[in-house]
Amino acid sequence: MDLDIVALSRLQFAITALYHFLFVPLTIGLAVILAIMETVYVMTDRPVWRQMVKFWGTLFGINFVMGVATGLVMEFQFGMNWSYYSHYVGDVFGAPLAIEGLMAFFLEATFVGLFFFGWDKLSKVGHLIATWAVAIGSNFSALWILIANGWMQNPVGAQFNPQTMRMEVTDFFAVLTNPVAQAKFVHTVSAAYVVAAIFVLGVSAWYVLKGRHLQLAKRSMTIAASFGLAASLSVVVLGDESGYLSTEHQKMKLAAIEAMWHTEPAPAAFTAFGFPDQAARETHFAIHIPIVMGLIGTRSLTTEIPGIHELVERAKERIHNGVLAYDALQTVRAAGRDSAIPPDVRKTFEEHGLELGYALLLKRYIDDPRQATPEMIDKAAWDTVPQVWPLFWSFRVMVGLGMFFIVLTATFFVLSARRRLDRHRWLLKLAVLAIPLPWIAAEAGWIVAEFGRQPWIIEGVLPTAAAVSDLGVATVLSTLVGFVLIYTVLLVIEMKLMLKAIRQGPHPDRGEGAALLSPLVGPQPPQAVEHTA
Template sequence: MDLDVVALSRFQFALTALYHFLFVPLTLGLSVLIAIMETVYVMTGRLIWRQMTKFWGVLFGINFVLGVSTGLVMEFQFGMNWSYYSHYVGDIFGAPLAIEGLMAFFLEATFVGLFFFGWDKLSRVGHLVATWCVALGSNLSALWILIANGWMQNPVGSTFNPETMRMEVTDFMAVLMNPVAQAKFVHTVSAGYVTAAVFVLGVSAWYLIKGRHIDLAKRSMTVASSFGLAAALSVVVLGDESGYLATEHQHMKLAAIEGMWETQPAPAAFTILGIPDQDGQENRYAVHIPMMMGLIGTRSLTGEIPGIKDLIESAEQRIRNGIQAYDAMLKVRAAGGRESASPEDVATLEEHVLELGYALLLHPYVDDPRQATDEQIAQAARDTVPRVAPLFWSFRIMVLLGMYFIVLMAVFFILSARRNLAGRPWLLKVAVWSIPLPWIAAELGWIVAEYGRQPWVIEGVLPTASAVSSLSPYTVLGTIIGFGAIYTVLIVIEMSLMLKAIRKGPEPDPGREVPLVTDQVSQRLVTSE
């Protein structure tokens, strides 16, 4: 069997990343929801809200532990499976990950303990602060991770040093304020909020169907529907921003998502449905909405979105320019650095350094890019096109689910406002059956984001094929089998614990109802009279 270490390494990272992201969105959303519930408890003194906080907090804790254990493995993979990637961009990529571990994760992990064990040891306000710190730490962790990921999509604030053969930071603030990273952060976090809202809504609906824990279920559904409606609307708005940024920074990804083979006159039409044919470079049975893609992608009537065929031609020219940069880089290194190299070589390198990565696309075909034939260059240019069909359908299913969540949350928000949550059993069943859908949408979103970037591990800088470690394919295959087995066991354990906690329901709260300050004042006035 012919095993490809690059394909296996990609599959392993995709497997662990998709497993890990089964836990992340619920952690992000539940951390904020339980903080909101505890805030209401502190403001009102009503024990039902503390009971709600504790109950949903147990489910958060189960999910949090599994998220941490699966996330740690991913960071080790950078050194094990992607050693050249770690060497090439470690100065840049490592900084956000280090900050995430030192600041966000320690904050989150420390206050998680206070949340679970501090109910009888901290004041109400003190415990509330700990709960909000858990939520803050969870979201800060996502921020730093997505800053690192956003840099892979749009490598700003850095430059290539031919003497060290590494990417180095030139402007760390540009890395932090990368527009792609910021858009990905708010979009991803909002998706996590939707996931938690649908989860809370569905579990609460199940309680109403069973006639159990009615007060907790109704209040939880009210919080989840209002919070989820705002989050679902945010996902759509912020997803539009991500698409607009892809128009600026990732032309091929956007063209593949839309199945846009030809450059259309502005404003381009949007393909609602169709069957992408990669070999024929066309969409069969396509249904279009005129002008819509141009308005979404460029926010204008005159902006042009390049098609895949034109982007292939552009990539071929950039590969040829990258070969010149590669040749100049070797000459500069042989001369001992820029100071000793000829001005012509230095000028050529500086002119085409941003296209050096395109020359590396030739490595699967020839060891020395300078020896590549015209056919190899043309093939490398064609390799810049990801598989269109998976992206095309992943994006559309994700968008369809996003619209569904808006409708679902809006319906339950209206019902909660009218205090009629238990009046329509069939709607409650819809909410229960909707629980898995946010995870499907989230996983499809990551497929669009990461699979759409191929063949680059860093957009335009480092091809995926050049980033892997020198490992035996059978070694990677063995770890895939191991990770798959272990992660499957972990998911079964988590599902069992979550279902057990849901079936058991909230624990009776032995605490004393604490009246509002205004109620205390009124009572004193009555007593004094």
Template structure:
């Protein structure tokens, strides 16, 4: 592997990583706000009170800005599979393309249709009809996320697909296994719940801003109450469903789990969870560990009687899989020479699951069948992702998760006793907490994606083999272009969001009108 090729891989990864993480600034807020809009409009239809209609329309305007930016940044990611990751698209396009195509239909037809009806159907649809549209918009948003996460889940746990030596590609063998992949399902519910938390904190923080400024009291108190209730349920769900993600990781991505734990040696049963420590990759040890007994065993194995393998033992296992992979690679070379060779086909069928591990050697030498023991060991150690960044990213993410529970629980209590408006200290905390769900979400994706390196498809295709045959200079040029363009989009989004929030519902929708003969609005306990 030449230096230029390494630069190409690094730049391609950097470009896709930056665009993906930027795109995901908008996705969780879209997921959360969509459901919150449906809840608010449901209350409007049930009570007939105009304030709930104004709330739905106001938060809907912010939802619309965010949705537009999400679509604009999401389209470029799909094109990158063809521009920067051509071999990846060729090798697994039959598998990856199906859920991606369905997601495209969901996003650009179903979601787009319902969002149009949401904004332009207020005066054209009945109350019930518009409410149905809003709930369908929330459903479509979640279904769009489902298919993306099915595609991503397959990259983490490639089930329902087999390698075809005649086409030299991965092909779908069981579409139902692809859809009901346990990793994909766990990622979906965890990611969607995190989106609900993001939407709830966004509404809570903006409501806190209004209450601190003494503006839009009726809307702010009601919005904060809805956000507190829904957000508390969502935050609790994130923790519970995150536990399920931990279990699927322990079952299917043991190296990722070991790296997250900075666990160099196998942890005997009952395995302990490292609450704190200082990982040292060079010494292959974690210093000053503070452990919680039994917790890792319960998370990763659902038991206290099973050990959890460490990095060193997992590397030895990878060495063995590389050797079996070399057998598959040798059989594949014989099939290329003679398509009818039955012995080679039988040998490949028996060992094809390990073929990807032999491909790791291509980063070291092109003639992998002549690899030495030292090179096999070197390839095996390349499957260890960066330990310290994963260790700390995971713990910051989990710490924020428990902070969200405390925040929403406090907000729920204050709203229940009608004291949220007078608790200015809490309102400041809620306002300052605004960026925290995005920090947690981005760290979560960092752990998920960097944790499976060096694989673009776990155990099947190494990342360095998946890139397109383009120059590093071209990728660098487009990377700079994306940074400039996305920075401009970020400024536009921020300006639009801030302008809409500063205008508030009165500036956006016009001043609220009290019923004829009613006294002027004055501070009073808020009723539904």
């Protein structure tokens, strides 16, 4: 029954997170695109650029509101569904979340109001500063969230206190400069820029196909193609950095992504295609590209990447060491005060304390890890292997789409330079059809990042099964159903508002707040709309 609670709690958080991330990347990316467009407006003083900022700002505003509504619930879930996690690492994990709220979200929310209602109250430069503040605030928000998430992937700058049974911060600067967090931030933000660029490109291509708002559409396509090409190339480069860091900090995740069951001679090959079979512990019909994985994972031709079987054997050793640490921990806690701890017990805990989390993997099979049988230890070691086929295919979907975005944005970048954006209707139709693809790539990326960390909620420190709240299955199931229904309604509302705003197109500038209210007003006469374009 405990396992059912764990599975349902994981599913609930996964669904709310994936729903939330439908809104987040478009908000982050559109904010920067708006700032770029308004910079051009201030420099050129051409009204069409102001109209572009207001039109795309309308879509940004709708998405921003939905992102806030869906994001608030997620932080409360740590207390509702993951109470032991909150107790165990609250000192570390809570700090970035608090800073995100104080520094980033308030900054972003304040300047969002100035963006929408300050057109007639601020100077051009003043309003431009507010727009850039929105863009910076949205990126800062992502930074602190991803610092917290990166710490879960690579827990640095903190130490377990056996007296309080909690992880406590020892070096907050190490938490901030965590290489996994920094790589995850720039990779995630670049992916968000791609989402926004393809969205602007696709909507603008639809206008060109319809012969509407051509000045606005072609200029928007130029910005989107340039911005999207730079972002797409950045995603590839930064994704390579994430792969390299996984070799250092999350070896099992990398082996599972590659379905690499055994260690291969260096440099390892990249498995371009195959069907991972976890039961048989092999990959059927695998097609390998020599050397590539070794270069990505190790940046050398001589360093091996360990396979799943070898990593499981290492996990068995770490579980044995973790049991020693667990036994020493019981003595430390019974001693009560530091001076009463026997020296040999203190030494044992200092030597093996970092592997205490591996002993907790045995809690799934027995209450006292010290009583575990060899069979239990073997099962716990294989529990460190995440489900391979979802990781294997999610990674390849993400990479394949990333390559497609580079080709697509590069093509439109060249067409824009040659002023031939409207020459190939099939390319315009392809851009429209491509609108949902960046979201698929982004969600696949999160599946790789989070699913690949299992069975750990904090890599090597706390198993997911040990972090849940003591709730009934019915409670978790009912809230899961409720969240799905509410979030689906919010998604439908956003889609309706976004599609209505896109169909109507840019509106005449009616003064303060027009950009925010335009999707809620009735359609304007076509002549007036075309005249303003």
